[in-house]
Amino acid sequence: MRAYSGRNHRSIWGCLIEGPLFKYLLVTPAILLSALLILYPALKGVWTSFHRVNLAQPWQGTPFVGLDNYAKLFRDPIFWRAFGNTLIYTFGAVTGQFFLGLITALLLNRSFRGRGLVRGLILLPWVMPGVVAALMWGWMYNSDVGVINDLLSKTHIISHPIAWLADPSTAMLAVIGVAVWKGFPFFAVTLLAGLQTIPRELYEAADIDGASYFRKFIYITLPLIKEVILITTTLRFSGIFVYADLVYVLTEGGPANATMTLPVYAFLKAYNNFDFGYAAAISITMVLFLFVLALVYIRLMTLTKSGLG
Amino acid sequence: MGRGKRWVNRVKRALFGITVSLIVIYALFPFIWSFVSSIKPLNELWTPTIRYWPRHPTLDNYKDLITKTPFSVYFRNSAIVASLTTLVSVVIAALSAYSLSRFKGRFSASFLRAMILFHMFPTVFMVIPVFLIMKTLHLVNTYAALVFAYTTFSLPFCVWMLKGYFDSIPYELEEAARVDGCTRAGALWRIIVPLSAPGVIATAIYTFIGAWNELLFAVMLTNTTSMRTLPVGIKMFIGEYSIEWGMLTASGVLASIPVAIGFLFLQKYLVQGLTAGGVKS
């Protein structure tokens, strides 16, 4: 650390660090990286969405087609199906992950024997490589050789195996189940970190007043982790909304588009059909919708909180 | 009063234990299934009745995985890339988060909103432009390409999370330190980061796991076995007309355990204690 003799003697470095430009300096690396690797491709994506771009058909060139790709979106029944599915999937997955993660965090916040081990084991769904996890769950869900149906039958909960992933009425539920499993450790870890910063004294004071567990939770815990909840649910919602990999490996959007979500649809259009113009239009629409939704959500949740300007 | 209360406590503890066990089983089951499958010989994978434990368990898959495939190379690459990504991400994000947390204003509000927007971009149409950029910079098939890409895409999340945790550290602590002659940068690294350690660790875990499991960019930006990461290596067990279940399930186990064990050691830093005595009132 540099030694300063008070504020009288400043080098250029000192000026930068202590001066008004400091706050801009701090964010420069993030801005540079994001501009290069996110902003530029994003703008390119926007450009692509206004052109007809099919990489496998270069003899057609890349003519400007204005809002044609977007008009195509509006007329595309699969797009709307995917839109609805994405909302269902994302809400279902985030809600499930959040509540299971919250319960887990609350449990792990208390000390008990083996807590350290459990905290490590809880991470496994999150850590497991996506391809393996999806293949395992696909196998487990199978109606003829899958363990889920096997166990459910053996315990007489069901009389007839359910084709979880092949039946359109259960496919979405099954996929959400996998998403909850894979993602709840994230909430468990981040909420636990939030819980850990609540000073013990507050709970002790409440105990002296004879407060029940429920009251302590509502009046002490919740308000103090409200910020963390807001941030994690917003980010998680956005992340899941645009994440294709899990659904893609499990069902590729089937059967008959029962689990087709927008990111999977965009992915298929781009890498199966090579129709990058349309895939870009789908992606941009998805991002715009999500951004508006996120802003509304944040505004609603932080009517009094500062931090967002 | 005594006996009644003890019984209630016992029930409470039992419920607690049961709930924790259920959650652990739920979290672990697919992993256990992967492990059981990995020690089964191929002809026991699909039998008329499901076998929950093989008749002839074998560690051949693990042996073959480590000796006959480049698994250890993939593991090394993933470890290096994920560690570097986490380090770089957390540092850059911490700097940004400090700025956003301590210097509020229109700029920081717009920057935050931009970060959320960036977090929302699906990788679908980012992959090829990013590939072209890396190609222009002659970085294809290097650790640098992956680290840059992963860092950039985890920044929005890290910045937001760290800002949230930094916000909860009272400004008085820094002021006190600066009165004592500490610089702003010093305040950041010596006070804020340690006090928000749980949050920093959580962010680091998120970044690490994200980089550990990322597939799309890894496929695009690596060309040779020497640079491949685990997710791509695992994908290679999916053949054109067959899947090498033995290798796949074994690598699922070996790719997950070390990270979980790592966290086992780290998790003690998630505890309080660092905040004790920090806040006066």
Added chain:
Amino acid sequence: MLHGIGRAVILALILAAVTAVVLGSSTQRVTLTYMVPGDAARAAIIQQNIQLFEDENPDIKIKAEIIPYQSFNSKLLAAISSGNPPDIAHVYPIWFPILVAQGVLTPLDKWVSSWEYKDSVFPAAWDFVTWDSHIYGLPTILQIDWMYYRADWFKEEGISPPNNWDEFVAIAKHFTRDGRWGFGFTGATGAAGKYAMAMIMGGGGRWVDEEGKAALDTPGGIEGFSKYIDLFRVDRVCPDSSPGNGFKENLALFAAGKIAMFFHNPGSLVQVRKAAGEDVVGTWPIITLAGPTSNFGVDGEVIFKKCKSPEQAWKFIRFLASPDTQKRFYQGSGVLPTISQVYDEPPLTNDPAISTVSLIMNGFLFPEVPLIPANWQLLKTEPPGIIQEALLGKISAEDAVKRINAVLAKILAEAKK
């Protein structure tokens, strides 16, 4: 005197320099980039082959990029569209019409005409790589489909494999009892489209008619598809999970003794045998209304126009297509060679399953994609969804075939004129 020695020295130096340049350029190694799809097993064989080739040809170095199957298309596309294709690539059948239409391949005619194994390659294989009367690829893997059946069950009951559609349905019905199903219907993944196409073609549908219009939806084509879908919907000889089943599910069902027959590609023979047991696995052509039917395509090695050393590139792909290399691929990963003489030698002659291949080659074959330069990707990716809808009863078989036909027509319309 110094003058004379001086001149001699200078002359010697010049000679030395010239020799060095000449020698240097002739031993200068040519480096060729090679993109090839592969899994872990095939990667080992590919690297072995490259080593053997480089030993025999020290002046050529091959830089191979082995890509996982599911990512191959996007990587090759990214390379080509960024203006940097590899020198050589191993491509799937679907790529031929696309790359030919893009005009990025080097014709191989002048080399093939003097290639020693030219006449040993199956004629159908040459047909597939010949576009506009030019040969654009060297065929190295045969892509056909066949059927696996439980040889143990058939033997037990003295049943022999079906020779026509009615026999096929009867056998499927016969084995549907006691918690088993007669036929594992592939309702998911790209393969679903291929088998459906076989059924449509077997009934009489064709890619294009004489006028060049999409012709899948002839009455016969619709009948073929309709009878196929009825296996699940009406005859009920297929598992309930069929709409979501691909190869991995069917293999699990087959090995666990839940289905008697299912369709797949010969490339999986080794794994199917290992999973289910050698004496359990029988192979047979796919039977449609036209008898033994199969789609037909070849994987091939192509040279891109951008390659600056086509002569050396030819040497490499010639090596890859030679009988010994193809035999090595077969032994290591079970893929079928394209040279008929390899089938007459061990180890292929030792394998009873290989006799099925000749039954298929003598049966009804249709090209995997229409032999017209165009982007046939949609033809691979749209049908599975349509088939799922027909399976679930959301659309009729006739509508399904008409929709697939419409996809075909759309691609034809956008083809390069």
